[in-house]
Structures are given as structure tokens and as C-alpha cells.
Amino acid sequence: xxxxxxxxxxxxxxxxxxxxxxxxxxxxxxxxxxxxxxxxxxxxxxxxxxxxxxxxxxxxxxxxxxxxxxxxxxxxxxxxxxxxxxxxxxxxxxxxxxxxxxxxxxxxxxxxxxxxxxxxxxxxxxxxxxxxxxxxxxxxxxxxxxxxxxxxxxxxxxxxxxxxxxxxxxxxxxxxxxxxxxxxxxxxxxxxxxxxxxxxxxxxxxxxxxxxxxxxxxxxxxxxxxxxxxxxxxxxxxxxxxxxxxxxxxxxxxxxxxxxxxxxxxxxxxxxxxxxxxxxxxxxxxxxxxxxxxxxxx
Numbered sequence: 207x208x209x210x211x212x213x214x215x216x217x218x219x220x221x222x223x224x225x226x227x228x229x230x231x232x233x234x235x236x237x238x239x240x241x242x243x244x245x246x247x248x249x250x251x252x253x254x255x256x257x258x259x260x261x262x263x264x265x266x267x268x269x270x271x272x273x274x275x276x277x278x279x280x281x282x283x284x285x286x287x288x289x290x291x292x293x294x295x296x297x298x299x300x301x302x303x304x305x306x307x308x309x310x311x312x313x314x315x316x317x318x319x320x321x322x323x324x325x326x327x328x329x330x331x332x333x334x335x336x337x338x339x340x341x342x343x344x345x346x347x348x349x350x351x352x353x354x355x356x357x358x359x360x361x362x363x364x365x366x367x368x369x370x371x372x373x374x375x376x377x378x379x380x381x382x383x384x385x386x387x388x389x390x391x392x393x394x395x396x397x398x399x400x401x402x403x404x405x406x407x408x409x410x411x412x413x414x415x416x417x418x419x420x421x422x423x424x425x426x427x428x429x430x431x432x433x434x435x436x437x438x439x440x441x442x443x444x445x446x447x448x449x450x451x452x453x454x455x456x457x458x459x460x461x462x463x464x465x466x467x468x469x470x471x472x473x474x475x476x477x478x479x480x481x482x483x484x485x486x487x488x489x490x491x492x493x494x495x496x497x498x499x500x501x502x503x504x
Contacts, residue, residue: 210413211362211404213257214420214494219373219404220255221248226375229349233301241296244347245277248376249490258284258495263461264488265479276331277487278340280458281407283419284494289458290424291449293335293486295327295381298347303355305391306346309384328385334485335381338457340449341428342381346400348374348393357397360404362411376403380432401431419494425450454491457482461489 211219225244232239253260280291297306313330325333335342350356353371360373383399390396406427407420416422428448454462460479479489 210409210411212407212409212413212415212420212423214415214423214492215404215407215409215413217252217255217257218376218407219370219402221251222375222377222403223370223372224248224251224375225347226349226372229298229347229375233349239298241298241347244298245296245345252490252492256492258493260493261462261465261491262488263465263476263479263491265476265483265486266488276334276485278338278457278483278489279492280454280489281420281424281492282454282494283421284496286453286493288418288421289451289454290421290428291338291340291451291455291458292343292424292428293331293338293340294343294345294378295331296345296347299349299393303350303352304393306344306393306396307391309344309391309396310389326388328381328388330485331381332385338483338486339451339455341432343428343431344379344381344384345403346377346379346396348377350374350393355394355397357400360402362405362408373402373404377401378403378406378431382432399431401427415494420492421450421494457486458489458491462491 225248228244228247229239249260249262253262276293276295278291278293280289282289297308299305300307309328311327312324313327331342350371356371356374363370363373377397377400379396379400384396387395407423408427409415409423416426418425425448432448457479460482464476464479480486
């Protein structure tokens with residue numbers, strides 16, 4: 207049976223498989239392979255493989271963006287008419303294959319007075335996302351020795367009678383769903399509301415782009431992810447409440463302009479981005495190719 211993903215889905219699928227394999231190799235070699243390293247490698251691979259174009263714009267130096275810092279992603283249709291944005295924080299499944307250590311981490315150290323509360327990192331993610339009018343998501347980096355623990359929850363693969371556990375190398379989950387289980391960090395509980403990365407752009411097994419391209423597909427994918435607990439979203443039926451917009455949000459417009467200058471060093475433009483959008487490590491802009499083709503997956 208021949209089965210189809212869109213070219214964009216196949217790109218994300220391949221990235222997930224690579225993360226799964228790399229995490230396996232890192233564990234076998236005794237290397238930590240932390241969130242920042244995985245994220246940087248994934249972004250570079252995205253830039254090389256995405257069927258259209260990818261703009262990556264860091265807002266601050268790498269050493270200032272530790273602990274799974276938030277990256278703003280946006281998918282843009284080929285004609286630039288619509289975009290789907292999201293704020294993404296990465297967490298790695300620990301080498302014991304039990305917990306996403308750091309989900310319940312505090313956003314900083316307590317300051318005088320000693321009893322002053324410090325928000326959790328997840329609360330900071332949700333607050334920043336609300337301020338930026340984007341849905342907050344977690345990107346989980348996984349590898350499990352026992353493949354039976356990996357849910358078979360990609361409907362398209364099920365239809366095609368395919369099983370590929372490596373597609374769980376990167377999964378996405380709504381931060382609201384993750385917060386609902388706080389302080390639980392266990393994979394076996396968070397897998398229930400997680401989806402493989404390529405499912406964000408689900409084509410229902412047709413391998414065909416919908417009107418609006420990857421932006422429209424991502425909007426539908428996010429709507430599924432946040433269909434449970436979305437207490438910080440006022441109108442769950444509104445596309446803009448889920449980060450779907452006409453054109454690009456100002457953050458991404460500014461990031462593209464700075465990237466177009468061709469500067470490889472973090473300068474005044476980056477300082478302005480970091481000041482205007484605190485708590486965001488950088489922006490990633492995925493643009494569909496105008497002549498994007500459908501690639502068969504067998």
C-alpha cells in the first residue's frame with residue numbers, strides 16, 4: 207500500500223526519527239545530550255530539510271537561553287497570507303526513561319524576602335504565550351528502550367497499518383494539559399496528551415496540502431492539542447486565540463528583517479528583539495515552498 211505525507215510532514219517525521227536515534231546513541235555513549243544541544247541540531251536540520259525556507263533568528267546568546275528556553279515558531283503559507291504561531295519549550299525524557307525532569311522547575315531562585323513566591327517555568331511559558339497571543343506548547347525529546355510504551359496514536363499511520371516508534375523522537379503537548387498534571391513529570395502520564403511532531407501538520411493520510419498550507423494544517427493540529435484544558439484561552443472557537451493570523455505577527459516580521467541584513471553576530475537588532483520579547487530565546491519561521499510537492503511515504 208502506498209501512503210502519503212506532505213513534504214512538510216515528512217520533514218518533521220525525519221527530524222523526530224533523528225532525535226530518537228541520537229538520544230539512543232547518546233545514552234549508549236554516556237553523553238547527556240541536553241535540550242539546548244538537541245534543539246540547536248534540530249533547528250539546523252530543519253533549515254537544511256524544510257521544503258520551503260526556514261529563518262532562524264536567536265534573540266540572545268546561547269548561554270543566556272538555557273533550561274529549555276521558549277522558542278517562538280510560526281508556519282507561513284506560500285503566499286504569506288496566513289500564519290500559525292506557537293511558543294515552544296523543550297524538555298528531554300531523562301535517561302531512566304521515566305520523567306520529563308524540569309517540567310515542575312521554578313523559573314528562578316527565590317529572592318528576598320525569602321517567602322516571596324517564584325513562578326514555575328511552566329507558568330512563565332503560559333504567561334509569555336498569552337502576552338504574545340500564541341498557544342504554549344511543550345516539545346518533548348524522547349527515546350525508550352521498551353517500544354511498547356509508545357502509544358500508537360497517529361491516525362494516519364494506523365490507517366496505513368504502519369508502526370514507527372521513532373516518530374516519537376519529538377512529540378508536542380499543550381502546556382495547559384501538562385500543567386493539569388503538575389507536579390507529575392512521568393512520561394507514562396504525559397504521553398496521553400502528546401502527539402508526534404509530524405501530526406501537527408496532519409493531512410489525514412492524503413499527502414495533500416490544505417488551503418492555507420502548513421499554517422492552516424498547524425492551526426488544526428494545535429486545535430486538537432488544546433481541545434482539553436485551555437483555561438487561559440477566552441474563546442476556544444476563535445482561530446486567532448490559537449495563534450492563527452493574517453500575515454506575520456510583528457515579532458516575526460522584525461526577526462525576518464534583521465535576518466535579511468545578513469549579520470551573523472548578535473548586535474543591536476537582536477538586543478532590541480530580546481528587550482521587546484523577554485523570555486523568548488528566538489524565532490523560527492517556516493515558509494511553504496510555492497511549488498511544494500507531495501512525497502510518498504511507503
